[in-house]
Amino acid sequence: MSNLQQALQNALVAEKICKVDNTDLKTIENPYITATTATIQAVAGTYTSSAMAVTDDALSVDDEVFDATHVYDFESRTGNFDFMANFLEELIYRVSHKIDQFVLNKILDLSTGAYTTPAGGFTTAANIAVIVSNLLSKVAGFRSGVASDPFLVIESTDIVGFVQAQVASGYSYADAALNNGFIGNYAGVKIYVIRTGTFVTATLGTLTATNSGHRLFGISNLALYASPRGVQYKEVDVAAGSGTGRTGKEIVAYGLIGAKVWAPHAPLFVDITLS
Amino acid sequence: MAKNKEVEEVEEVVKSQAVKDFEALIERYKIQNPLKYEIKKAELEKQLVALSAK
Numbered sequence: 001m002s003n004l005q006q007a008l009q010n011a012l013v014a015e016k017i018c019k020v021d022n023t024d025l026k027t028i029e030n031p032y033i034t035a036t037t038a039t040i041q042a043v044a045g046t047y048t049s050s051a052m053a054v055t056d057d058a059l060s061v062d063d064e065v066f067d068a069t070h071v072y073d074f075e076s077r078t079g080n081f082d083f084m085a086n087f088l089e090e091l092i093y094r095v096s097h098k099i100d101q102f103v104l105n106k107i108l109d110l111s112t113g114a115y116t117t118p119a120g121g122f123t124t125a126a127n128i129a130v131i132v133s134n135l136l137s138k139v140a141g142f143r144s145g146v147a148s149d150p151f152l153v154i155e156s157t158d159i160v161g162f163v164q165a166q167v168a169s170g171y172s173y174a175d176a177a178l179n180n181g182f183i184g185n186y187a188g189v190k191i192y193v194i195r196t197g198t199f200v201t202a203t204l205g206t207l208t209a210t211n212s213g214h215r216l217f218g219i220s221n222l223a224l225y226a227s228p229r230g231v232q233y234k235e236v237d238v239a240a241g242s243g244t245g246r247t248g249k250e251i252v253a254y255g256l257i258g259a260k261v262w263a264p265h266a267p268l269f270v271d272i273t274l275s
Numbered sequence: 276m277a278k279n280k281e282v283e284e285v286e287e288v289v290k291s292q293a294v295k296d297f298e299a300l301i302e303r304y305k306i307q308n309p310l311k312y313e314i315k316k317a318e319l320e321k322q323l324v325a326l327s328a329k
Contacts, residue, residue, distance in 0.1 A: 109308060201300070201322070208303040210315055212322075271311075273318070 004086040009093050013192040014103035014225060017151050017218065018259070021226040028059040028226060032264050059260035061226050063205035065098045066254035067091040070238070073247035084251060088233055091253035095231050101198050103225045103259045104153060105209040108199065108216045110261040111269030113138050115217070121274035122158035122215070128165040131272075132187045135217045139268050147268055149220040151190045158215070159183060159193055190220065205257075218261075218269035225259040294327050 021028060034053040069091065071083045115134055118127045132152070139147040154162070162183045183191045201212040233253040238246045261269055301319050305312045312319075 109311065112310075114314060203300065203303075208300055208307050210300075210304050210311075210319060213318075 001082050002080060004081045004083070006086070006090055006093075010097055010195045010198075011193065012096055012100045013153060013194055014100045014259075016192065017153070017220050018103060018107070018223045018225045019221050021224060022228065022230050023226075024228050025226060026061050026228070028224065028260070030057050030059070030262055031055060032057055032262065055263070057260075057263050059224055059226055059258050061228060061256050061258035063102060063207070063257045064254060065095045065102070065205075065257060066252055067094045067098075068250060068252035070246060070250045071248045076248060084235070084249070088251050088253065091251065092231050092233060095253045095255050099225075099227060099231070099255055099257045100194075101200075102204050102207065102257055103223075104194070104216060105199060105204055105211050106207055106225075106259040107218070107223045107261055107269060108211050108214060108271055109207065109209060110223075110259075110266060111216065111218065111271045112266040113217070113268065113270035114273070115270050116273040117275045119275050120161070122154055122162060123160040125161045125164035125168065128161050128186065132189055135270055135272070136187065136189065138217075138270050139219060142268075147219050149190070150188065151192060151218060151220050152186075153192045153194060153216040155194055155196045155198060155215070157196045162186065162191065189217075213274050215272040215274065216269065217272055219265070222265045222268060223259065223261045225257065227258075228256045231255040293329075294323070297323055297326050 031054050034055065036050070036052065039047070069087055071087060075083050115131075115138065117131050118124070120127055122128065122131065135152065136150065139150060166183065166186070183193065185191065199209075199211040199214055199216075201210045203209070231253055232255065233251065235249045235251050238248075238250050301312075301323065304315075304319070
């Protein structure tokens with residue numbers, strides 16, 4: 001049987017920049033130590049001690065995403081396509097995409113690093129090196145391994161400056177940009193491109209996001225998102241009520257989601273304001 | 276072509292609902308992330324003014 005042409009699907013990036021937990025945990029606890037300060041003094045053989053502060057921190061799975069539809073029996077029987085499978089594939093993708101959007105907006109909201117781009121933002125080629133170098137300086141100087149593997153998530157409308165900067169800046173960059181066809185890495189920073197409108201000022205479940213006009217920079221695999229058992233689906237018979245029965249089956253895809261940037265790592269995630 | 280009064284009245288209701296929704300969003304954000312709200316306050320207020328002027 002032929003497959004239906006799927007609707008356009010956007011790139012999913014949350015799983016590439018976060019650690020993912022698919023276990024059944026509703027909360028993940030991760031208390032942290034507040035940094036202490038060592039004292040240096042002339043040799044005296046004495047010292048003072050202070051209390052070590054430990055603060056609770058937890059990820060909580062508080063949101064769920066679903067998408068559902070109905071396939072009538074006559075559609076299944078007489079269609080030239082496997083509606084059930086094709087619709088389900090689409091529903092699962094839509095749920096995954098919404099989870100992706102939630103995670104990206106949540107991480108951006110929890111970030112405490114801040115940077116405002118020069119006028120023109122990422123669409124001005126001359127800004128790209130300035131922006132990326134400034135972002136890198138925000139996470140530089142930490143112990144080896146702490147701030148390695150930086151990433152930058154931009155929207156599709158931002159790539160104008162990137163492409164111009166890459167193809168115009170010498171053979172090495174130009175070749176990479178032209179031969180590989182797209183932006184993958186700039187100055188050691190992995191670039192992920194998502195569709196315009198992914199960072200939003202809107203209500204996303206329990207999250208109030210104020211991220212329109214903002215972009216995300218950070219360190220890979222430090223943020224965590226939890227989606228117990230990932231995206232699941234089921235097919236259910238719709239019970240016939242009084243004159244309201246329907247043939248066929250309802251199909252639903254659904255998933256639970258929570259995301260967190262642990263407090264000590266929050267400064268390693270930068271909320272970029274476009275100017 | 277000039278809009279008739281009824282169309283203008285409907286638009287006014289829709290507009291003020293959008294403004295109300297945005298004000299509610301700002302209030303929720305103030306509680307959710309007070310530290311960041313202080314940083315974003317000016318930006319959000321600017322967006323609210325732009326929304327009100329539409």
